[in-house]
Amino acid sequence: MFDFTEEELKRYSRHILLKDVGVEGQEKIREAKVLVIGAGGLGAPVALYLAAAGVGTIGIVDGDVVDLSNLQRQIIHSTADIDKPKVQSAKETIQAINPHVKVREYKTFLEASNALDIIKEYDFVVDGTDNFPVKFLINDACIMAGKPFSHGGILRFEGQTFTHVPGTACYRCVFPTPPPPNLVPTCSQAGVLGAIAGMLGTIQAAEVLKYITGVGELLTDKLLTFNAKTMDFRKVAVKKREKCAICGDQPTIHTLIDYEQAACDLASHGK
C-alpha cells in the first residue's frame, strides 16, 4: 500500500523509525499540501524543514525579490540569489534538498482578492509574513475557508506563535483589530536577531508536521512566546472569544479586508 522507493525509505528513515510517525505518518506527510506565506525569515526555515521532511506539495507566496539585507536570516536564499524572485530562489533551494517535493510558486503578495483562491488548495497554512494587514488577512481567510494555520511573529529578540484549527482560538480572539499603522515596529524598522527567525520557524514547521501526522498536542488555544535574551519560554492560555468578529457566535466580518499598511512597509514593498 505504501509505494516508497528504497531511496525514499532511506531518505526518511529517521522519521520512519519514530514510533509515532512510521511509514504511515511519512505517507501522510507525502500526501500533504502546505502553503507557506512569505519566503522570508520565518518562511525560509519552515519551507526548508517541510521540504526535507518530504511534504508532497509546498506552495510559496511572496511577491518580493531577494535583497542583500535578507540574507542575515532568510537562509533559503543565497548571495547568488540577490534580485531573484524569492519564490524562485526558494523553489531552487527546496528542490536541491528534496527533488520529490512539488513546489508551487505564487509571485504575488496575499491580498483580499486572491487569498481564498490560493488558500483553498491546501491542507495547512503557515503565516510567515512580517506585517499585520496580511496576518489578519491570513487569519480571516483561514477561518472562512475552515483551514488550520500557524501564526508566527518575531521582533528584536522575541517571538510568538500559536496554531489554529477550526474551533480553537484565532488571531482575532487574542488581538481583535490590527494596531494603528506605524505604531508597532516591524523587523525592517526595529531589527531582529537572525537566529530568532530560525527558532520560531522551526517551531512552526514542527507544528505542521504534528498536525499532518496527528502526533502530540498542538499549540491550539495557547500563545507561545519567548525572549531569546533570557531564553524564557511561556505558554499563555488563550480562549476562543464568543464575541470574536470572525470566529465568534455572531461574526461581523463577512468579507476579507485589505488593511492599510504602515507607510514604510509600503515603501519597502515597492523596492
Added chain:
Amino acid sequence: MAKITVNGQEQEVTLPLSLIELMTNNNVEQPEMVSVQINEEFVERENFPKTQIKDGDEVDFLYFMGGGAF
C-alpha cells in the same frame, strides 16, 4: 500589599490599582500595542480604564509581534 502575577512573574502591588496604572508601572507605554488577559479572560479595550486589579490576579500582557518575511 497584594500579590499578583504579571506575565508569569509575581509582583507585590498596593490596592486599589487600576489596570491602566498597572500598565504604567510595567512600562506598557502604548496600550494600543497590547492585549490584556486577567485570569485567562480577555479584557475588552474599552474596559481598560474601569478594570480594577484584585489580590491574586494573573495578568498577561500580550504584545503584537509582526516580523517574519522581508
